[in-house]
Structures are given as structure tokens and as C-alpha cells.
Amino acid sequence: MPGTWLIGARPEGTARTGGSHGRQWRAVVLGLSEREGSGPARTDSLDELERLAATDGIDVVDRLVQVRDRPDPATYLGSGKVQELAELVDARHADLVIAEGELTPAQVRGLEDGSGVRVVDRTRLILDIFGEHARSSEGKAQVELAQLAYELPRLRGRAMSCRASVAAVWPVVRVWVYAVVARCGWRSSGVICVGVCVHCVSRYAAQPADGR
Template identity: 55%
Template sequence: MQSYTDTSFDGDQIDLAARHALRRVAGLSTELTDITEVEYRQLRLERVVLVGVWAGGTLAEAENSLAELAALAETAGSQVLDGLIQRRSHVDPATFVGRGKVAELGDAVTASGADTVICDGELSPSQLRNLEQEIGVKVIDRTALILDIFAQHAKSREGKAQVELAQLEYLVPRLRGWGETLSRQAGGRAGGQGGGVGLRGPGETKLETDRRRIRTRIARLRREIAGMRAARDTKRSSRVRHGVPSVAIAGYTNAGKSSLLNRLTGAGVLVEDALFATLDPTTRRARTADGREYTLSDTVGFVAHLPHQLVDAFRSTLEEVADADLIVHVIDASHPDPAAQVRAVREVLTDIGADSLPELLVLNKIDAADPEMLMRLRNEMSDALFVSAHTGEGIDKLRQVIEQDLPRPGVAMRVLIPYVRGDLVARIRTRGEVLQAEHQPDGTFMDVHVEPALAAELKPFIVDES
């Protein structure tokens, strides 16, 4: 059996193996095959043009944001054809990029043959409508793109419910009718104009009906998620009651959190070079060198400008971070701007009330990082640990620091446990800190620190030190 302390082991990759277990049988498809690979991609992938507004910060930051948008688009299954950035003092309230640039954007879409425009920001309903009318192709924003990725990757019942809730809350203010044919509203003699049989409805437009149905569905999803949250809280309270410390692995999306969890525990969690490969939190038990138990939780990755709908919908999942005893904040050392990732993650941590928790910075992917960037990061983040989940470098040091930073049991005791109560000795070693242990004729003498619940059970065995 493979030891989890072996740094050459990266988990059994159970989820990844399951995904790859489904194979297509050759020769059963009736699809036309006399097309080239290029034609196939053109048929199957959305062809998109990206557009961003550089309204503040440096050009490098604007370019990094657009590059991240391109990675998001590719993760969602699109083919990026072009990317444009406009320098403006502020986003245009009517068309996002300004009316003078809408025509240029339309020309770029026509020239590239794109069928979708993705804007690097959250569009208002009016901006969305104006752009689609002017350009003539589908327009989505960064928020809709992220929601789409979440919808593709969610696999648990709770994850799917959270994503659907976020999508519906995003959709409600953006519903719009497509002409008068969808209206069932009429008044008086069927409205007087073009009325008649079939149009004397309940006085409610289809748009209003859609909104009402969506709001009903939102209310139902919130109740379902609240019920799932109760089950999660029960599990969490059980760990707290038994004094099991918890460590949450948080960080930017694709920073290597799942790989790190696999290295530390052999969890076998899906590892994939893609944004938001992990949506459902995974919790695994681990042990310190002296035998104490603690939990490690892999959580959903954060991203700059994370939609507030997602933060609200995933709040029950993110509470796994907020209730942790220690946050292992994983940073991608190979990213062009790691500091920006740190700021984005800390914004979300503040939003969920986890900004006051102990934080351990971990720079991952040092094997892929530029040496000069790595040297600068070592100077700027002198308290951080530098590791590689891929090669195993620095993992042993990380494990030691985590064990040192775990909260210590608060009750100090000196007890003599009879040999017939070996179960108590095992629980002390698992959930407490043993300073001294000695076998004596009447039992096992132990100098320990334990949590209050276990201390109450050990009271009959306290050694009288007088």
C-alpha cells in the first residue's frame, strides 16, 4: 500500500480515472466523417472575440485580465479568435466600449467569423441589449462565462443546485421579450388594437410569467440548499465536538490546490490543468507526526471579479473555509502577476468573514516558475513556503509547518490510564498532544494536552500531584 508521506505519490486520481473510464465505441456514429479537423472545430466550438476596457491600473494588468478571460473561454469550450482592449477613463454606460468603438468591434467580429463576443466585465441589461443589436451576434459577459463553466463542472447535488441558483439570479434582471408576439397582455376590448379572440389573457405578459416562475424556482433552490447546509453543519459540528482541527486549502483557480491535497493526503482528487476543475469541496483526514488527527479540505478556486451571485450561492460551501482553524493560501508562482491573485483571494475571504483566520501562504508550481520571478517572490513574501505539488519539493516542510500551526488542545492533564482502558490511550494520541508517556505497573502514565470533552472523560484518572 502506498504511503501518503511518500512525496512521489500524487493520489490515485479516482475522479480522473472515472472520467476516462467511459470510452466511445468506434464505428457506431452516423455523423458525416468526410470533414477536416479544422472544419470539425469550426462546427463544434463557439468562435469568440474578447473585448476589455482598460479603465485603471497598468496595461499589463489589463492584458493579464484579458488573457485570463481567454483561458476561461477555452475552459468553457470556445475558440478564441481575437482580443481587443480599449483605453477609457470609465466603462461606457450604454455600450461598455463606447459607441465609436462598437462599429470597429463589429468589423472585427465580421472579419474573424466569430459568433460570440465576450466582454471582460459584468454588463448591465441595457449594455447587453445595445451591443447585441449593434453587432448582430450573441454577447455575454465575464459573469455569464464563469457561471457557464461552473454549470459544466458541478457534479454533486449541492453543487448543481448552487450553480443553478446563481444562474437564475443572474438571469432575472436580464430577461427580455422578443417583440409583441410573446405578449399575452390585453385590456378592455382586447386592447383595442389588433386584439380579438385568443388575446384576452390574464393581463400578464410572458416576460412577467417567466420572471414569476424563475423566482419560484429560486425560492425552492434556496430551501434545498439550506437543507443541504444543515447536513454539512452537522458533519462540521461533529468534527468540532471531537476536537479535530481543520485546515482549508484556498486560493486562486488553477493554483494547484487539488494537487497539494493529493500530495498531503493521497486523496485522489481530480487534477486537471483547467480553471474551476474543482467545485465540490473534498475533505480528507490526516495525521501529524505525533499521531494527532486533523482534516484538510480542498475548496472551490477564486477568481478576480468573482460574481457575487456565486459567492452567495456557494456560501455554504465557502463556510468550509470560514470555519477552518488554518487557511493554506495557495498561490501560482508561475503566474505573471501572483500579487493580483493574492488580492483577489483575500477580497473573497473578507466577504465570507474568513479574513481574521490564521493564514499560511504557499507558493506552488515553483518547478514551472521563472527563476527571476521566483527570486523576487522570495524577497516580497519571505514568510511564504515555496513548494511544487508536481515534483514534491517542499512538501515535507509544508506538512511540518501545518502541524506546528494547528491549534493545540487547551486542557493540560497528568493521568494514569489503566491498561484495560487502552481505548482512552488511543483517543488521547489521536485527538490530543502527548508530552510524556510512561508504562507503570498500574497503567500508562501520560502528560497530555486534550480538548475539554476528552478532559471530562479523563477526570477519574487524574494523578494527584500533591
């Protein structure tokens, strides 16, 4: 079944209890097509996305494709399609929406507000699959690091104080500590870990809240 990193907390205000009582998670997959003639290629891409979802224990119950030149910066889909997505989610009793393209934080919020369910993209789904199948300590650390690397750029645009920035990047530092110690031992890891701390804190604490 999908891991908690993929499922996460339900969007505030939603009442659906999808995935509970042992029921398999149900998802609607969605994608964009630049022109009418690109339909077959988009179908192949969504077929692959459905197979990935099945690998993660998710039952894909429907799909939605919109023809447009580029994603809407706020909602990925156009406003009319977002309403159609919400109706589809409700009709199919879906718990999750999986987008074929990579989503920005603003697009995730827009789609979650419009559909009322958790929204993820292809990259998050793949990283969750890796996380659920990792068995060794080193493999789990590598997956966690990749997941955190996916999350950290999405902290940009949030109004964070320096103290909050430190709290945000500390999990990455922790994973690096574990990885370095596992490979090099305690003696050789100290200087490296301090360097990683300084680099992470200075880089992300200095990033402006640009709203993206």
C-alpha cells in the same frame, strides 16, 4: 463546450449559425483600459479571460481594447468601437463576444445590437464553467442558484406585472425547495420554503421598472 445558459438564444434577426455542425464556438474578448499606461495590466486580465474561455470550450479568435475612463452606459464601448467590434466579429467569423467587465442589461443589448452576436460578461462565463463541471445533485443545485441570483437583479428595469414577477422568481424558489429538502427532509422544510416564497415574491414584485 459552453452550456446553454451561456450561449442562450441568438439575438433576434441574426443569421449566423455559429457553434453548429460540431464546430467549436469562436469568441472575441473585449475590455476597457482607463489610461494608455495601463495596457500591460489589461493584457494580463484578457489573457486570464482567454484561459477561462478555453476551459469552457470556446476558441478566442481575437481581442479588442478601448482606452476610456468609464464604460458607456448604453454600449460599454464607444460607438466607434462598437462598429469596429462588429467588423472584427464578421471578419473572424465569431459567434460570441465576452467582456472582461460586468455588463448591465442595457450594455448587453447595445453590444448585441451592434455586433449581431451573443454577448456575455466574465461572471456569466465563470458561472457556466461551474455549471458544466458540477457533478453532484447538491453541486448542480448550488450552481443553478448562483446563476439565478446573477439573473434576478437584471429583471429590474423590465416592465413586469406582479404575475410575471412571480413567474420570474419561481425557479429560485424551486431550487431552494430542492436544496432544503435534500439537507433537512420534508418535515422541516415546509415553513422555510413558504418563508422563501413570501420573501422572493414580495421583494421582486415590489421593485420598480426603473429602466436600468
